[in-house]
Amino acid sequence: MHDIRLAVLDMAGTTVADDGLVEQAFEQAAAGQGVAAGGAEHERMLAHVRATMGESKITVFRHLFGDEDRAQAANRAFETAYHDLVDDGRCRALPGAAETVAELRGAGIKVALTTGFSRVTQDRILAALGWQDLADLTLCPADAGRGRPHPDMVLTALLRTGTDAVQQVAVVGDTGYDMLTGRHAGAGVVAGVLTGAHREDRLLAGGATHLLPSIAGLPALLLARGER
Template sequence: MSSENPTDKITLVVLDMAGTTVADDGLVEQAFQAAAGELGVVAGSEQHQEMLAHVRATMGESKISVFRHLFGDEEKAQQANLAFERAYHDLVDAGHCAALPGAAEAIAELRAQGRKVVLTTGFSRATQDRILAALGWQEIADLTLCPADAGRGRPYPDLALTALLRTATDSVRQIAVVGDTGYDMLTGTRAGASMVAGVLTGAHDAERLTADGATHVLKSIAELPALLADR
């Protein structure tokens, strides 16, 4: 008789997009620069540098939440968020959007293993859909979620728990949460996921990922299917 608890078998994989499955290549920072400039923040100023440092530290968080923190005013935050989205969409439309090496293959292998895959983001639905369309990924996953779908974005557990509910997964212990930021790791640990894996293809290093709860640190998403198969 197997000693494995069936409720601990991972059947749901919740994957971040930018930096984990999709190459970022500085697009978030470029779009932020455009948004900050529209609100009168002078590039290279002390204020600009402080804001940019916060953007880097909070990679993975819902973008509107970041702008609320930076500007402390809802109207300005919404204005900055719209400017950010316009700039990011222009970059995507100009071809500055690509899957990370092995990402599409990894997602296909995870689903071939019988696992459900949910792609999540800190971007709005409009931006998420723009990226998915640019990559031809509209059907690559079982489900895609943005903060507006879940209630709150990272580092709260809402995205992972919404993925569990929408896919009718039986237990939080059946979830693997994978991302490139400390906020992804916090989302996974707060949701009770049995695997919280950080990848080194994005914003944060192994030290930050581990400090925020990573149970595994991978070079890239390409290593994930074999890790889960061995488990």
């Protein structure tokens, strides 16, 4: 087993409960572009949103709407709707998430929190949870170059934390895109959690090396199995 020195953890669905917020925000963004709920076009788009959970949101909207102006408008509407949900108290940490980060950092493992959201949305979530200083580092796609499934955020976290090798990195998430990101980055551990968007088959197809019921099981995986 590898000596893990850095854990790169996804947010929504992994450390933060989604509770359908992404889909609700998408509904408003789509409506603003004239896509009515219940229609065939709406259902096609919603299926794509579900399949690409974890990917950079602006990339998703570019795929859905094609035209850059429409994609940007939809993304702005999505962010506004999501922010309203967060401000309404709809954002909550998953059980054991903050404790997991604290335990890993206490054992000498650095922690980065990553997201497919924009920086302003990520900061909104961190502030709502009081997590501004929880991790060593927080990253969004714009901080690294490209979002998932590209390895950019994982490799940026490795560089910024001074981690020596990709084999010393654990990547943890709830989607197939998270798993692909870990694989593309060469991470020593790629762990899927079952608290979010995708089930076991999608996580394994993405390249998960481990499956966990929730983020609360991560310290046992990384610490009790001799990885330190």
